[in-house]
Every structure is written in C-alpha cells, then in structure tokens.
Amino acid sequence: MSLPAVAKSFYTFCKKCDTDRYHMVQSHPTSTSAKMKCEVCAKLMTWNLPKTAAQKAAVKKEGVARKARSTHKDQWELFMQNSGKSPEMNYNLKQKFEVNTILIHPKFGKGYIKEAQQDKIEVVFEDEVKFLMHNRA
Numbered sequence: 704m705s706l707p708a709v710a711k712s713f714y715t716f717c718k719k720c721d722t723d724r725y726h727m728v729q730s731h732p733t734s735t736s737a738k739m740k741c742e743v744c745a746k747l748m749t750w751n752l753p754k755t756a757a758q759k760a761a762v763k764k765e766g767v768a769r770k771a772r773s774t775h776k777d778q779w780e781l782f783m784q785n786s787g788k789s790p791e792m793n794y795n796l797k798q799k800f801e802v803n804t805i806l807i808h809p810k811f812g813k814g815y816i817k818e819a820q821q822d823k824i825e826v827v828f829e830d831e832v833k834f835l836m837h838n839r840a
C-alpha cells in the first residue's frame with residue numbers, strides 16, 4: 704500500500720462529518736502520511752499509512768521462526784539419511800543414552816540424540832526438539 708497521490712481524491716473517515724468522505728490530497732508531509740482536506744466540510748487532516756514497517760518486521764520475525772523450524776528438520780533428515788550405523792533404541796527414562804543414538808519415542812516418534820548430559824538428553828525429532836530425562840535408574 705502506498706500514499707494516495709497529491710491532488711487525488713481519497714475516500715476516508717472525516718471526524719468532523721463523522722462519516723466517510725472524499726478528501727482532496729494536499730501534500731505528503733512525510734513519506735508515510737498525507738495531508739488532505741474533506742471535500743464537504745473542508746477540515747484538514749493527516750492520514751497515515753498503516754504501519755507497514757511493523758508489519759514487515761512481524762513477517763521477518765515469522766520468517767526467522769520458520770527458518771529455525773526447517774533447520775532442525777533439515778538436521779533430522781540429514782541425520783536419518785546418514786544413520787546407517789547408528790544404534791536404534793526405545794526411549795526409557797532409566798536407560799543411559801549416548802549422542803547420535805536414534806531414539807524411538809512412543810509419542811514423538813523417531814529422533815536422534817544431539818546432546819547428552821548427566822540426566823537429560825536433547826533429542827531432535829521430526830517435528831520438534833525435545834529435552835528428555837534419562838539415566839534415572
């Protein structure tokens with residue numbers, strides 16, 4: 704969306720008329736606003752562009768989140784393609800697991816262990832990355 708051009712009519716709300724009116728665009732005081740005059744009551748008003756900058760930022764943020772999601776899925780797919788030698792084990796809270804083990808989880812499906820700490824493991828599943836407990840014998 705861009706600003707209505709100077710000397711064009713623009714249909715928008717007039718506070719004084721308390722209804723939508725045609726306004727004659729007078730000037731562009733900034734790159735995101737237009738000064739315009741109601742064609743009925745002659746009231747001057749400044750019309751601002753919708754917050755496209757904020758919208759763009761939101762879209763960008765969403766794009767980054769989407770990229771993060773696809774990144775872990777990319778890792779998952781890559782790992783599964785090259786997982787010929789990795790052991791496959793069913794998840795069990797009491798078991799101690801090692802990095803690069805393929806984990807079969809009843810709820811989350813098949814994942815691989817990206818990091819293993821003393822009592823928890825970071826597992827990359829197809830849909831999400833999860834921290835699970837282990838080694839609780």
Ligand SMILES: [Zn+2]
Pocket residue numbers: 717718719720721724741742743744745746
């Ligand atoms: Zn008016």
